[in-house]
Amino acid sequence: MINAKLYLLPNTISEGEWQYVIPVGVKERSLPIRHFIVENIRTARRYLRKIGFNTNFEEVEFYELNKHTLEQDIPQFVKPLKEGFDMAIISESGLPCVADPGNHVVQLAQQQGIIVVPLVGPSSLMMALMASGFNGQNFAFVGYLPIDNAQKLKTLKQLENRIYSENQTQIFIEAPYRNQKLMEFIIKNAQASTKLCIARDISGPKEKILSKSILEWRKVKINIQKQNTVFLLYK
């Protein structure tokens, strides 16, 4: 019987103040923890200091888990839990274990009967969905669209098909330096009546969330290049 808990500690997603996106109770839960699983030690330390984690880092153990981590090394990450120490996973941005390798550790924890405790923080996907005005009772997040243009067009048509046949909002993201190109691709190739929501820099100083039909977007200009953006399509 393992009593130690695996906390999932969200990170900020923009340059804004952390107090707007992380509850005080969440910060307090992180204070007694001495074992963290993080994507990048340097930025995780900076985040912990920002929210008021004052323990000397010499008393803290960090385990780096990212795309360079070998699958066979993952079981060692849950060892402190088995020894009775609470742990927390922190991602580089937003909710951990949603779009990062943290979910492999959670999977293992679930298999071994370890209690997993998700904490509250900013989700750019949900914040974009709330502010889009699109259907929140049926939606899908599909990650990235294919890079190849023919494949991208095919995927766009499949997503539009799901919007019209299933009333399902379709959500996706792109590498920031390709954002502008993707937006132009969608405005050019989606149906005129389809609605596109562009949610830029959520919770940050340049936050802008706009929902318009493709027809309307063809008359409007907005710059999203190199800025974190969530794309949403609906009818």
Add this chain to the structure above:
Amino acid sequence: MINAKLYLLPNTISEGEWQYVIPVGVKERSLPIRHFIVENIRTARRYLRKIGFNTNFEEVEFYELNKHTLEQDIPQFVKPLKEGFDMAIISESGLPCVADPGNHVVQLAQQQGIIVVPLVGPSSLMMALMASGFNGQNFAFVGYLPIDNAQKLKTLKQLENRIYSENQTQIFIEAPYRNQKLMEFIIKNAQASTKLCIARDISGPKEKILSKSILEWRKVKINIQKQNTVFLLYK
């Protein structure tokens, strides 16, 4: 040009302390607001008092928006915004405008060029997904499954098909008094290798989030009747 903002103010989702799920900065943003769109005035007032909103309610206007509201009455909800007053939408539980009629107001606000600002709070869907260990890079929330058993079985098979053919985690909910029956239905009818995550009372005192294969669930008992639960399926 309208400068007033429409804030989307999340609510708590369980009996736990609000400080664990609502950031202080979010509470502070609600303090100057005098015009609220809510599902139920009585519970919205109680929530505002809980987080420290101390203004006399005689100085505050509440607009009730719920399933009884007529569509033709919705345009009047954004009137204070046009007169320059900030407004906030509060739902009965969790994130507003995701699974409640608030999204009709947001839609209208978007059409009229009003700035919509989503705030951070608890999302039972995302917290369940984080703690499930399932795929967070591709997932769908499909709302409720059909009530009729033949239809429900058909939908379950479609969801399983999407899990195996698209690597897409499938998320759904049920009316709490039907939770136990739905869980038993899934355990009986899904493929033995499919994984089911049951996320009960997220952020509350009875929180329990368990991911197991259907084969394992057939040997385990858990009571979720009349408790808020999120269901997730993956492979």
